[in-house]
Every structure is written in C-alpha cells, then in structure tokens.
Amino acid sequence: MPTVLLKCQHCGYRWDYRGKNELYATCTRCRYKVKIPEDKVRILRQKKSSLELKSSFSTEKRPVKLLGIAGIVNKVVEDYRYDESMLIQILLRLQKNFNWLPKEMLSEVSKQLRIPLSQVYQVATFYKVFSLAPRGRHLIRTCMGTSCNVRGAPIVLDRLQSLLGIEKGEITPDGAFSLESVNCLGCCALGPTMTVDSEYYGNLKVHDLKRILSRYR
Amino acid sequence: MNAIKRVSSAEDLEKLRRGIRARKEPSKHIIAFCVGTGCIALGAKRVLEETIGEIKKHGLEIRVDVKETGCLGICEQGPMLIIYPEEVPYFKVKPEDAHEVVSKTIVEGKLVERLLYRDQVTGKVYKKIEEIPFYKNQLRLLLENNARINPKNIEDYIEIGGYSALAKALFQMTPDQVLEEVKRSNLRGRGGAGFPTGLKWETTRNAPGEPKYAIVNCDQGDPGAFMDRALVEGNPHSVLEGLMIGAYAIGASQGFVYVREEYPLAAENISTAIRQAEEYGLLGENVLGSGFNFWIGVHRGAGAFVSGESSALMTAIEGNVGEPRPKYIHTAVKGIRDKPSCLNNGKTWATVPLIILRGAEWFRSIGTEGSSGTMIFSLVGKINNTGLVEVPMGITLRDLIYNIGGGIRGGKRFKAVQTGGPSGGFIPEEYLDLPVDFDELTKIGSMMGSGGMVVMDEDTCMTDMARYFIDFLLEESCGKCVPCREGLRVLSKILNDVCEGKGEDEDIQTIEDIIETMKEASLCELGRTAANPLLTSLMYFRNEWNQHIREKRCASKVCKALTSYYIDPAKCQACLICLRECSVGAIQGEKDQVHWIKQEKCIKCGTCYEVCNFDAVEKLSGEHLPPAPKGMKPIRKRKGGN
Numbered sequence: 001m002p003t004v005l006l007k008c009q010h011c012g013y014r015w016d017y018r019g020k021n022e023l024y025a026t027c028t029r030c031r032y033k034v035k036i037p038e039d040k041v042r043i044l045r046q047k048k049s050s051l052e053l054k055s056s057f058s059t060e061k062r063p064v065k066l067l068g069i070a071g072i073v074n075k076v077v078e079d080y081r082y083d084e085s086m087l088i089q090i091l092l093r094l095q096k097n098f099n100w101l102p103k104e105m106l107s108e109v110s111k112q113l114r115i116p117l118s119q120v121y122q123v124a125t126f127y128k129v130f131s132l133a134p135r136g137r138h139l140i141r142t143c144m145g146t147s148c149n150v151r152g153a154p155i156v157l158d159r160l161q162s163l164l165g166i167e168k169g170e171i172t173p174d175g176a177f178s179l180e181s182v183n184c185l186g187c188c189a190l191g192p193t194m195t196v197d198s199e200y201y202g203n204l205k206v207h208d209l210k211r212i213l214s215r216y217r
Numbered sequence: 218m219n220a221i222k223r224v225s226s227a228e229d230l231e232k233l234r235r236g237i238r239a240r241k242e243p244s245k246h247i248i249a250f251c252v253g254t255g256c257i258a259l260g261a262k263r264v265l266e267e268t269i270g271e272i273k274k275h276g277l278e279i280r281v282d283v284k285e286t287g288c289l290g291i292c293e294q295g296p297m298l299i300i301y302p303e304e305v306p307y308f309k310v311k312p313e314d315a316h317e318v319v320s321k322t323i324v325e326g327k328l329v330e331r332l333l334y335r336d337q338v339t340g341k342v343y344k345k346i347e348e349i350p351f352y353k354n355q356l357r358l359l360l361e362n363n364a365r366i367n368p369k370n371i372e373d374y375i376e377i378g379g380y381s382a383l384a385k386a387l388f389q390m391t392p393d394q395v396l397e398e399v400k401r402s403n404l405r406g407r408g409g410a411g412f413p414t415g416l417k418w419e420t421t422r423n424a425p426g427e428p429k430y431a432i433v434n435c436d437q438g439d440p441g442a443f444m445d446r447a448l449v450e451g452n453p454h455s456v457l458e459g460l461m462i463g464a465y466a467i468g469a470s471q472g473f474v475y476v477r478e479e480y481p482l483a484a485e486n487i488s489t490a491i492r493q494a495e496e497y498g499l500l501g502e503n504v505l506g507s508g509f510n511f512w513i514g515v516h517r518g519a520g521a522f523v524s525g526e527s528s529a530l531m532t533a534i535e536g537n538v539g540e541p542r543p544k545y546i547h548t549a550v551k552g553i554r555d556k557p558s559c560l561n562n563g564k565t566w567a568t569v570p571l572i573i574l575r576g577a578e579w580f581r582s583i584g585t586e587g588s589s590g591t592m593i594f595s596l597v598g599k600i601n602n603t604g605l606v607e608v609p610m611g612i613t614l615r616d617l618i619y620n621i622g623g624g625i626r627g628g629k630r631f632k633a634v635q636t637g638g639p640s641g642g643f644i645p646e647e648y649l650d651l652p653v654d655f656d657e658l659t660k661i662g663s664m665m666g667s668g669g670m671v672v673m674d675e676d677t678c679m680t681d682m683a684r685y686f687i688d689f690l691l692e693e694s695c696g697k698c699v700p701c702r703e704g705l706r707v708l709s710k711i712l713n714d715v716c717e718g719k720g721e722d723e724d725i726q727t728i729e730d731i732i733e734t735m736k737e738a739s740l741c742e743l744g745r746t747a748a749n750p751l752l753t754s755l756m757y758f759r760n761e762w763n764q765h766i767r768e769k770r771c772a773s774k775v776c777k778a779l780t781s782y783y784i785d786p787a788k789c790q791a792c793l794i795c796l797r798e799c800s801v802g803a804i805q806g807e808k809d810q811v812h813w814i815k816q817e818k819c820i821k822c823g824t825c826y827e828v829c830n831f832d833a834v835e836k837l838s839g840e841h842l843p844p845a846p847k848g849m850k851p852i853r854k855r856k857g858g859n
Contacts, residue, residue, distance in 0.1 A: 087536035087537075088519050089516065092478070119537075122537075123519075123537065123538055126538040126539070126540075128519070128520035129520040144440070145440030146440045146598075146669070146682075147441040147597035147598050148440075150598045150599060151598065151599065158820075158822040158823070159824060162822070163800075182479060182520070183689065184439070184479065185254075186446040186480055187254055187255050187258050187292070187443065188440075188442065188595055188597040188669075189255055189292030189597050189605075190259065190293070190603070202255065202259055205827070206798075206828065207828055
C-alpha cells in the first residue's frame with residue numbers, strides 16, 4: 001500500500017497515512033479530518049496505478065508473456081516446438097508475416113532457438129528469398145528462367161526497371177514496389193512471366209506492364 | 218462430407234472405394250477446371266467464379282458439379298476446362314464465355330465451336346481430347362489422372378484406384394519383394410542423373426543406422442522445367458503413395474517432402490494431402506492396420522538452386538545452409554543427421570505405384586532397353602504447343618518438337634533444343650532424329666536432366682545463351698569449392714566480353730582450359746556439369762562464336778552491344794507509338810515526320826521493336842547504319858481518307 005507523510009492542521013501530529021482515500025484522511029490522534037495536499041494526492045495515485053499494473057503482470061507461477069518482436073518470434077518458434085532444424089521454415093514464416101527480416105528479429109530467433117546468431121545470419125543471407133532490408137508493399141518478381149529468357153524476359157525486366165525507376169533488387173522511393181528476379185516460377189509455357197505479390201501474370205507484353213502496375217498504385 | 222472413418226485394413230479401403238463410387242451419379246455433369254499455376258496466371262480463377270455464378274443463375278447446382286483439377290499439360294491453350302461425362306474440352310476460355318458454356322453445352326447439349334481446339338496449321342477442329350495431336354502422341358501414365366481428380370480431395374484419388382498399390386505392397390508383398398520388383402523394372406531416377414532407383418533403395422536398406430529417411434525432391438530449380446510442380450500440385454497422393462511403398466521397402470519411418478519456395482500451391486496441396494491421408498489412416502501410425510508406421514513432413518526451400526543437389530538438400534532439411542559436401546560416402550548411406558537417407562525425385566516416387574500394380578514386366582515393355590518407362594518433358598520456348606508432355610523413352614526429338622509440339626512458332630527455323638537445364642547442353646538440328654533416353658543424350662554432350670526442353674529458333678543467339686547459363690550458375694554457385702566459384706566468375710567475364718564484341722581468339726582456349734579444371738576438381742555435380750551448355754554451344758555453333766569474336770557481329774541480333782536499332786523510313790507511318798514508349802527519349806520526330814533513333818541516346822531495350830505495328834523498326838548487326846532521315850514525310854500505306 002502507498003504511504004504518504006501527513007500533518008494534522010488541528011493538533012500538529014505527523015503520521016504515515018496508508019489509506020485508500022484521495023481527498024481527506026482522518027487524524028489518528030484527534031480524529032480530525034485532514035485535507036491531503038495536491039502533490040501528495042498525485043503520489044498516492046501513481047503508487048496505486050503502479051501497484052495495479054504490477055499485480056496484473058505478476059510473474060509468479062505464470063508463463064512469461066513476451067512483448068514486441070520477442071512475442072512475434074515466440075509465437076512462430078513455439079509453433080515449430082523450438083526445433084532448430086526448422087530454422088528455414090521459421091524464417092520463412094516470419095518473413096511472410098513481416099515482409100522482411102529486421103536485425104532484431106534475427107537476434108531474437110537466435111536467442112529463442114539457442115543457436116549462434118552467426119548461424120541464423122548464414123542461413124538468412126544464403127537463401128535468396130530472405131530479405132534483410134525493408135521491402136515495398138508489393139513485391140514484383142520477374143522470371144528469368146531459360147524459357148522466359150528465350151521469349152523476351154530481359155526486355156520485360158528492362159521495361160519494369162525504367163517504369164519504376166529502380167534497378168532490380170531495389171525498392172521504389174515511395175515504398176510501393178520492390179523489384180526482384182527469380183530463376184523460374186514454373187510457368188515456363190507462358191513466358192515471359194512475373195508475379196506481383198501472389199498474383200501471376202503470363203504471356204507478358206511490354207506495353208501491358210504500365211496497366212498492370214497501375215492496379216497496385 | 219461424410220464423417221471421416223479411419224481405414225484400418227485393405228478390405229476397409231475397398232469398401233470405402235465402393236462407397237465413393239456408389240455415391241457418384243453417372244448422369245451428373247462435371248465441369249473440371251484446370252487450376253494449375255499456369256492456368257491461374259491466365260485468369261482461370263475468374264473463369265471459375267463466372268461459371269459458378271452462371272450455374273447458380275440457371276439453377277443447376279444439383280445437376281452440375283464444379284471440380285478444380287491440377288495441370289492438364291497444354292498450358293499454351295489455357296485456361297482450359299473439360300466437361301464430363303461427354304469429355305468436351307474447351308480451351309482459351311475467357312470469363313465472358315462462361316455464360317455460353319453453361320447455357321449451350323450444359324443446358325442444350327451443344328458444342329461451342331469457338332472454344333474447341335483448332336489446329337493452327339490445318340485449321341481442323343477437335344472435339345475429343347484424345348484426338349488432339351498434342352495428346353494423341355503421348356503416353357500419359359503419371360499425368361493422366363491430373364484431369365480427373367481434385368488434388369485437395371483424397372476421395373477423388375481413392376475413387377480412381379488410389380492407394381491400392383500401397384495395400385498390395387503392405388499385405389501381399391514383403392519389403393524384399395517390393396525392392397526386387399522395382400529393381401527388375403529397371404526404373405531410373407527421374408531427377409537427372411538416371412541412377413537406378415532399386416539399387417539406391419537397396420543401399421539405404423542395407424546401410425547401418427536407424428532411423429532411415431525417405432525424401433521427395435521437389436526442388437526443381439532447373440529453369441525451364443516445371444513437371445514436378447504440375448505433378449505435386451495436380452496429383453500429390455500419387456507421390457505420397459510411392460514414397461510410402463518405397464519407405465516400406467527400405468525400412469524408413471520418417472519421410473520429407475522438399476518443395477521449392479517458388480511453388481506455393483504445390484506446398485499447399487501436398488500439405489493438405491498429407492493431412493487427409495493421416496485422417497483416413499493411410500499415413501501415420503499403423504498404416505491400414507498393417508503395423509507399418511510412417512510420418513511425412515513438408516519442408517519448404519528458400520530459393521537456392523544448389524539445394525536441389527542431394528547432400529545440399531539434406532543439409533537444408535537439417536535447417537542449415539544448403540551446401541553440398543564431398544560424396545565419398547553416398548547420401549544413401551549417410552544423409553540427414555548422418556543416417557541413411559533415400560532421396561528420389563517426385564516423378565520417380567509417383568512411378569512406383571504403377572510398377573507395383575502392373576508389374577515390372579509391363580514397365581520394362583515401355584521405353585528403350587536402357588531406359589524404361591515414360592518421361593515427362595516440359596516442352597517450352599519458341600514452340601507452338603508449349604506445355605507438359607509425357608512420352609515413352611526413346612521417342613525422337615523430331616517427334617517431340619514437330620508432332621507433339623506443333624513446330625516452331627511463327628514458321629521460323631529451328632536452331633537448337635536445350636535439355637537438362639543448366640547442367641545439360643544444346644542439341645543442334647543434325648541430332649533431331651536421336652532417340653531420347655538417358656544414355657543417348659549423354660553421348661552427345663547433353664543430358665536428360667529433369668526433363669526441361671527449351672526449343673530455340675533462329676532468333677536465339679547461342680553465345681548469349683551460353684553466357685546466360687554461366688551467369689545463372691555464377692549467381693547460384695554456393696561458393697564452397699574454388700573451381701566452381703572462381704571458374705564461373707572468370708568464364709562469365711570472358712563470355713560477357715565476347716557478347717560485347719571485346720572477345721579475342723585466345724579466349725576460346727582459355728575457356729576450354731577452365732572447363733577442364735572445373736570438370737576435374739569441382740565438389741559436386743553442379744560444378745562438374747556447369748560447363749555443359751557452354752561446351753555444346755562451342756562444339757555445335759562455333760561459327761557463331763567466330764562471328765562474335767572476329768566479325769564483331771551477332772547474326773541473331775540479340776547481343777545488345779553488337780546490335781543497333783534502325784527505323785526503316787519506307788515503312789514508318791509516323792504514328793508516334795514508339796516515340797511515346799521510348800523510356801530514354803532516343804526516338805526523334807513528330808507527327809507526319811518519319812521517326813529516327815538518336816543512336817547515342819539509345820539503350821537498346823527493344824521496346825520500340827516490340828510495339829511497332831508496321832514492322833518498321835529493324836535490328837542491324839555488323840552492317841553499316843544508314844543515315845537518319847531527318848524531317849522526311851512518311852510514305853503512307855493506305856490512302857488518307859481511309
């Protein structure tokens with residue numbers, strides 16, 4: 001309970017008040033009503049609210065509730081039962097939720113899985129899918145597979161680069177698009193192909209691109 | 218849906234199958250939509266929604282069923298649908314056509330002529346799917362069922378006889394007999410190298426260590442090949458059934474399916490299939506009440522070509538970086554967590570149930586002496602009918618390209634076909650009559666690979682393609698061993714120079730030296746075969762290399778640095794289209810003035826060439842550039858008032 005030092009205006013008695021009232025307290029010696037000064041009321045209130053907070057977050061006999069990034073990571077890691085061989089799957093899931101993998105997230109993964117951070121980074125930088133830098137709201141992936149290449153994928157990529165004003169692997173200044181190329185989307189019969197988010201576009205023509213992009217602006 | 222009942226014996230499975238068949242009404246129409254990734258890219262989902270809307274509008278919900286099936290192979294003609302029981306195939310269906318499909322074909326029983334398959338050369342219309350030349354010349358064993366089942370519904374697979382091979386293996390055969398049958402069938406791995414499957418199984422079975430693992434490789438990184446996607450997407454249970462039979466033979470209790478990141482639908486469908494098989498008691502503890510236990514986990518790749526290599530794939534499953542290791546000890550003996558692990562391609566696993574059901578002798582009767590069975594090719598590139606084809610081994614390339622593929626697009630001349638992805642090679646015209654099987658292709662410097670077949674016409678530059686593959690592998694090389702990492706880097710530099718017209722005669726000797734070292738000293742098969750495209754390009758298309766190096770000219774007009782664009786003043790109609798589309802403002806001119814290209818500004822992106830409606834934009838290479846016609850009036854093709 002919060003305590004404040006009060007002085008009785010009537011008899012001059014000083015005592016430690018530890019009650020619930022916020023405006024008046026009763027003097028323990030003369031039973032006179034004593035007004036609690038403004039600044040001390042504040043202390044009382046603060047102490048009260050911090051006490052309430054503490055009781056609701058009491059860690060005794062309760063699992064630790066993680067907040068922020070730790071909580072996001074914990075949800076996924078728990079799903080995979082803290083299995084470190086699931087590292088790639090965990091990172092994939094995190095990236096799906098978060099669009100990219102911030103540094104803090106990687107270190108949190110390493111902490112919770114109890115593996116060295118270097119191992120997490122090794123995996124995150126080896127595989128092409130993982131992005132360690134923020135991505136745009138929409139991810140454009142153009143296929144550069146053999147079939148698409150033969151059927152004109154380089155021209156499509158050139159056009160996309162000039163339309164968006166960015167190189168492959170970059171993000172537009174307004175954060176709307178990221179442009180990446182992949183080796184094969186598995187739609188080889190329809191080349192050139194690209195995906196925007198999870199939407200597939202086949203048999204692309206150079207002059208269609210502007211129209212397709214305008215749908216996502 | 219009925220309440221799911223666990224199947225606990227072979228008789229139960231038969232009973233379930235009979236029940237499913239009895240529930241079907243034979244007179245009921247079924248509209249089967251291909252919703253493979255290819256058709257989705259062409260808008261199949263919208264056609265599907267429209268059709269369902271139309272059916273509701275006509276009040277036909279009870280009489281008509283809509284089924285979503287996997288890839289039907291002929292992706293060029295998508296979105297496509299088949300109407301059962303008449304088996305009417307419709308191609309290139311647009312959402313607007315849904316009304317006609319329902320009102321004409323379903324209600325009145327008439328055909329919509331416009332949507333049937335029309336041969337591009339003869340103009341003949343085909344009403345049956347088997348009559349279409351693309352399908353007529355195929356032998357579809359693995360892909361056949363894609364058209365008949367919904368991959369998300371296990372009952373469809375059970376209805377057509379699924380899991381009966383598993384029941385046969387579990388109750389009528391011992392693991393040794395299964396192994397013997399597969400060995401006798403002479404089945405070879407469909408992933409590329411063509412290693413005998415039975416032998417691999419036996420190695421794993423006899424290797425010390427428990428538990429043993431069985432793995433499906435569906436990390437088809439080869440650009441230009443997508444049959445694994447179509448198979449796992451369209452018929453995931455056939456892969457699972459094969460995997461279980463294999464696991465029973467080698468004594469494995471844990472299986473993995475490794476799916477590449479770029480195939481989200483395949484991963485989704487196989488996960489659904491595993492869940493359903495577990496619910497039905499066809500997977501998990503005590504499969505079909507036989508005492509055989511098997512669990513399968515799905516692992517998704519994260520975009521690394523090298524992860525398709527067996528030892529790299531296994532480290533990826535362990536959650537580490539997918540780098541290969543030296544294979545003095547084969548992965549069949551020491552794979553995942555140093556335990557015996559049997560890795561096969563998805564197609565190999567899917568073939569196993571067929572062998573068990575119909576016998577090794579039947580399987581051997583298909584194909585050639587050394588390579589039995591069928592092979593799925595993805596026939597893509599500059600060809601009329603692109604898509605997936607399944608043919609018996611030993612078919613000639615000419616049959617594949619001209620009879621099934623329908624010849625080269627736009628009547629152009631055939632130049633080469635690239636097989637086997639980045640580890641394969643180019644095959645020129647003179648070998649078109651070669652029978653396609655594992656050994657024949659290796660003899661001429663290419664390889665079967667996983668079955669990618671990219672057809673190239675005269676507009677493809679072979680030097681540029683070699684550069685493309687080397688650049689591809691350079692990007693994908695894991696960098697663990699020096700010959701591959703550094704060799705590819707130097708090769709890429711030389712090839713880029715050649716394509717930019719900076720090549721010299723000595724370069725070819727340097728290339729050959731590097732290739733020799735890489736072949737001898739690389740750690741994994743990827744490095745050892747990396748130079749195959751380059752080698753075959755050098756071997757069969759040497760004249761193109763000489764043109765690039767000596768004459769500084771690219772006959773196919775692909776290499777940017779050796780090509781320039783020119784607008785023919787006799788053809789240009791001054792329509793302003795290319796002028797507006799040019800992103801760097803290199804095209805000069807105005808209305809009623811022939812356009813010309815400011816060469817110093819041009820970045821050779823080829824956009825003007827693509828958009829011109831009058832074929833006025835030309836590519837020139839090694840020729841003298843005519844002077845720009847500044848301020849000239851266009852020569853109109855049509856009269857002004859028209």
